[in-house]
Amino acid sequence: MKLGVGEAPNIIEFKNVSKCYHDHPVLTDIHLEVKNGEFLTILGPSGCGKTTLLRLLSGFESPSSGTITMNGEDVSELPPHLRHVNTVFQSYALFPHMNVYDNVAFGLRCKKYGEQEIEKRVKEALRMVKLEDYMMRKPQQLSGGQQQRVAIARAVVNQPLILLLDEPLSSLDYRLRKTMQMELKQLQSQLGITFIMVTHDQEEALSTADRVIVMHGGVIQQIGTPREVYEEPANLQVAQFIGEVNIFTGEVLKADEKTFEIELETLVFELNNVKNFEVGQRVHVLLRPEDLEVYSAKDYPEDPGPDERTYPATVLYAVYKGSTVDLSLQLNTGKHILATQFFNEDDQKLDFTPGESVFVSWRLGWEVVLPEEG
Amino acid sequence: MHEYQMGKGLSFQRSAIALTWIWLSVFALVPSFLVFITSLLTPGDSELVRLQLTVDNYLRLFQPTYLRVFLRSWTLATISTMVCLGIAYPFSYAIAQMRSTRVKNLLMLLVIVPFWTSSLIRSYAIVAMIKARGIVNGFLLWAGLIDQPLQLMYTDMATLIGLVYTLLPLMILPLYVSIDKLDKRLIDAARDLGANKTQIFFKVLLPLTLPGILSGSILVFLPAMTIFYIPDLLGGAKTVLLGNIIQNQFLAARDWPMGATISVALTLVISICLFLYSRKFKNQQEFL
Numbered sequence: 300m301k302l303g304v305g306e307a308p309n310i311i312e313f314k315n316v317s318k319c320y321h322d323h324p325v326l327t328d329i330h331l332e333v334k335n336g337e338f339l340t341i342l343g344p345s346g347c348g349k350t351t352l353l354r355l356l357s358g359f360e361s362p363s364s365g366t367i368t369m370n371g372e373d374v375s376e377l378p379p380h381l382r383h384v385n386t387v388f389q390s391y392a393l394f395p396h397m398n399v400y401d402n403v404a405f406g407l408r409c410k411k412y413g414e415q416e417i418e419k420r421v422k423e424a425l426r427m428v429k430l431e432d433y434m435m436r437k438p439q440q441l442s443g444g445q446q447q448r449v450a451i452a453r454a455v456v457n458q459p460l461i462l463l464l465d466e467p468l469s470s471l472d473y474r475l476r477k478t479m480q481m482e483l484k485q486l487q488s489q490l491g492i493t494f495i496m497v498t499h500d501q502e503e504a505l506s507t508a509d510r511v512i513v514m515h516g517g518v519i520q521q522i523g524t525p526r527e528v529y530e531e532p533a534n535l536q537v538a539q540f541i542g543e544v545n546i547f548t549g550e551v552l553k554a555d556e557k558t559f560e561i562e563l564e565t566l567v568f569e570l571n572n573v574k575n576f577e578v579g580q581r582v583h584v585l586l587r588p589e590d591l592e593v594y595s596a597k598d599y600p601e602d603p604g605p606d607e608r609t610y611p612a613t614v615l616y617a618v619y620k621g622s623t624v625d626l627s628l629q630l631n632t633g634k635h636i637l638a639t640q641f642f643n644e645d646d647q648k649l650d651f652t653p654g655e656s657v658f659v660s661w662r663l664g665w666e667v668v669l670p671e672e673g
Numbered sequence: 674m675h676e677y678q679m680g681k682g683l684s685f686q687r688s689a690i691a692l693t694w695i696w697l698s699v700f701a702l703v704p705s706f707l708v709f710i711t712s713l714l715t716p717g718d719s720e721l722v723r724l725q726l727t728v729d730n731y732l733r734l735f736q737p738t739y740l741r742v743f744l745r746s747w748t749l750a751t752i753s754t755m756v757c758l759g760i761a762y763p764f765s766y767a768i769a770q771m772r773s774t775r776v777k778n779l780l781m782l783l784v785i786v787p788f789w790t791s792s793l794i795r796s797y798a799i800v801a802m803i804k805a806r807g808i809v810n811g812f813l814l815w816a817g818l819i820d821q822p823l824q825l826m827y828t829d830m831a832t833l834i835g836l837v838y839t840l841l842p843l844m845i846l847p848l849y850v851s852i853d854k855l856d857k858r859l860i861d862a863a864r865d866l867g868a869n870k871t872q873i874f875f876k877v878l879l880p881l882t883l884p885g886i887l888s889g890s891i892l893v894f895l896p897a898m899t900i901f902y903i904p905d906l907l908g909g910a911k912t913v914l915l916g917n918i919i920q921n922q923f924l925a926a927r928d929w930p931m932g933a934t935i936s937v938a939l940t941l942v943i944s945i946c947l948f949l950y951s952r953k954f955k956n957q958q959e960f961l
Contacts, residue, residue: 357865379864392862396880405876406866457866 308371310335310460310493311356316365318351325351326517329365338487338494340504343514344540349497352514353463356495358382370460380409385454386463390470391446393438399425399449400434406457424456427486444475451483455490462487464496468503480507501541505529513537531667538585538667545591545636547584548671551576564632566608574668581671588639590665593626596656609660612636617651626651628659705940711933721929730934739918739935746915749829750897753836757844757893758886760837765849781849784842792839796906799835800826803907827909835903840896844889851885852878887950895943915939 313331317324326348333339341349354360355367358379367375374382385406393402403424407417425431428448438446447467454462464483468476484507487494498504504511505525513520513528513536521533532538535546552567553560559572563584576582594609611631618625626638638659651657712730717723733739771777787795802808803825810822825831855878863877879886901916908914915935922932 359861359864379861380867380869384865386862386865388858388862388865390858392856392858394859394862394877405863405868409863409867409869409872409876453866 308335309333310337310370312368313355314366314368316355316362316367318348318355318360319363324517326355326362329519331512331519331522333493333495335493336491338484338507338509339496339512340508340510341495341497341512341514342501342504342540343499345499347514348517349499349514350465351517353386353465353495353497356461357384357386357463383460384463385457385459385461386465387447387450387454387467389466391438391450393446393449393453395438398435398437399430399441402438402449403453403456405453410457420456421452424452427455427489428452443471444479447471447479451486455486455492459492461493461495462490464494466497466499468498469500476503483507505541513540515540532585532669534669534672535583535585538669543588543637545586545588547586547634549582549584551578551580551582554578564610564630564634566610568608568663570663570666570668574670576668576670583669583671585667585669586636586661586665588625588637589623589641590661591636591638592660592662593628593638593640593651594658594660595651596658608663609658612657612659614651614653614655614657616653624651628657630659708933708936711929712937714930716928716930721927730930731938733931734934734938742913742915742918745913746898749832749836749914750894753833753840753897754844754890754894756833756837757841758848758890761841761844761848761889762886765845765852768849769853769855777853781846784845788842793902795839796835796903799831799838800906803831803834826907829908832904832908832914835907836897836900839900839903840893843892843896847888847892848882848885851882855881891947891950898943899939 309332311331311333313329316326316329316331318326329352341352343349351360355362358374358377358381361376365375366373369382369384394405397405400421403421404417407420412420422431422434425434428451430445430448430452433441433445433449438449441449450467467483468479471479480503483494483496496504496507505528508525510522511525511528512522513533515536521528521537523531523533528537529541532541538544538546547563549561549563551559551561554572554576556575557572558569559576559582560567560569561582561584562568568584570584593612596611612628613631615627615629615635617627622642624640624642626640628636628638630636636659711722713726713728714722715725715727715729768777768780771780800807803810805822805824805826807825809825810819813819814822825834859877859881860873863873868876898914899916899919901914901920904914904917905920919932919935919939922928922935
């Protein structure tokens with residue numbers, strides 16, 4: 300049912316799209332191609348333009364310049380009620396004067412379907428979100444999670460080409476949010492339509508999406524699979540927004556086609572020169588907390604020396620998180636870093652205490668290197 | 674200490690309730706009761722009323738003259754209410770859509786300002802506007818649109834203009850409140866689900882602002898039925914309405930029992946309307 304990525308045609312295309320409010324740019328030069336049946340999340344801090352991007356898709360805003368096509372048709376100026384797009388709103392925006400059934404039937408009634416057809420489709424949609432027993436309730440008699448489901452049913456009953464979700468889970472508690480994320484993912488593969496979800500929760504963005512769009516300052520910073528975005532961030536902003544990251548900065552000492560040497564916090568490393576850095580260039584080396592390995596100094600009584608490429612450090616504090624321990628460390632050079640250590644059945648030596656001396660290293664090749672910007 | 678405060682709060686509560694009841698009794702219940710008693714008495718020639726109980730007055734209500742006046746008043750009040758609604762709805766909607774709260778408040782203040790002047794004086798102002806040598810005719814003659822002054826005074830139209838002008842703010846205020854507090858995202862949701870402008874109005878806007886429409890209509894309709902100086906001043910002798918007839922019975926014809934009877938009948942009709950209104954909206958209060 301779901302078209303394989305690669306052979307599917309583009310359901311949405313943004314070409315050179317910009318949006319300004321009173322000469323103040325909100326979105327700049329957006330290029331975007333979305334394949335049919337993809338689950339896309341738009342991730343970014345508040346004010347990054349992600350909601351505006353969604354409103355351009357739903358038709359509540361039209362672009363100041365550039366074109367938006369859906370299914371090959373230019374929809375840049377098409378009003379919302381003529382688009383084959385439906386939205387699940389952030390606060391659900393259910394009609395308070397209608398019961399669940401009438402809320403879900405609203406879109407079909409606007410399009411003048413017969414009552415029999417409407418009843419069939421509304422009941423099917425409500426069964427899909429497991430609310431067929433709540434048809435006669437008013438929205439205010441439902442819990443937050445149930446209202447959320449009604450909002451989803453009200454949108455998908457219209458069989459849209461694209462379903463837009465505007466921070467749909469932000470007002471639910473943590474556990475319910477997790478459940479709903481899985482249900483959304485299931486629903487999307489069941490329906491086979493394109494989902495575009497706006498969120499500011501990076502975990503949510505990564506766990507639900509086929510591809511993630513990371514936005515900052517009205518510009519798309521990176522589009523990629525969750526793994527690409529996390530492991531190969533396109534720039535510092537993406538790296539900092541998605542997960543924790545330690546940033547080391549240094550100057551290239553030597554460079555050839557294959558490798559370059561760089562001094563980071565007094566140690567010199569030889570790294571793969573995939574980005575063709577030149578001598579003298581300043582470079583950021585990014586390391587995720589889980590890329591770091593921490594050894595207690597008790598296990599290594601002798602300083603392994605500079606050849607081992609390890610940093611002597613002191614534990615500032617340790618946070619126990621069940622399956623992991625988060626460590627805040629201060630290198631002897633003064634730099635603060637974060638490290639995450641995983642529990643391992645064979646290795647129970649993870650009880651770090653504040654003030655303890657440790658050594659920190661990372662597996663070469665796990666780092667991300669980026670040129671210093673501007 | 675806790676109990677002491679509780680006791681103090683309770684006694685304050687009791688005296689507040691008692692005061693309200695005394696106020697209502699002295700200024701509403703007792704006068705209404707007196708009016709009701711009067712309606713059951715017999716009119717006298719030398720004295721105001723004779724202490725002889727009768728239901729004769731109520732039977733007289735069904736004379737064609739009174740029924741005609743009642744129907745006329747009802748019709749005029751209904752038309753005034755409709756006209757007020759027609760003007761107030763788009764007006765309130767436009768103000769509610771404005772982004773600046775300061776501009777909104779300023780415009781609503783301008784709606785209320787005329788209330789600070791006596792409505793009797795404002796009715797005289799309308800006379801100055803629409804009389805034969807008034808401002809409207811003067812302008813139309815000057816502009817060459819008419820040769821002879823229009824007969825505006827002492828017509829039903831004049832009464833209607835007076836009623837609408839005087840009562841319009843009473844329609845705008847509740848309407849504005851209910852439109853302004855309407856969640857604008859519901860309109861977005863309706864558009865998103867494929868509703869065109871007409872469908873948005875009838876399926877979302879109208880049902881959700883119905884309480885405002887009905888309160889406004891009641892606030893306009895009730896005075897329109899009973900206000901007597903506006904038809905008196907602007908409609909002249911030709912327009913006899915319920916308010917005028919009550920006033921006449923008391924002040925001119927000196928038939929207090931009949932005046933009281935018409936008042937009681939009017940109160941009864943209005944009470945029934947209000948009762949039906951409250952019944953209809955009892956179930957919907959929860960989301961309003």
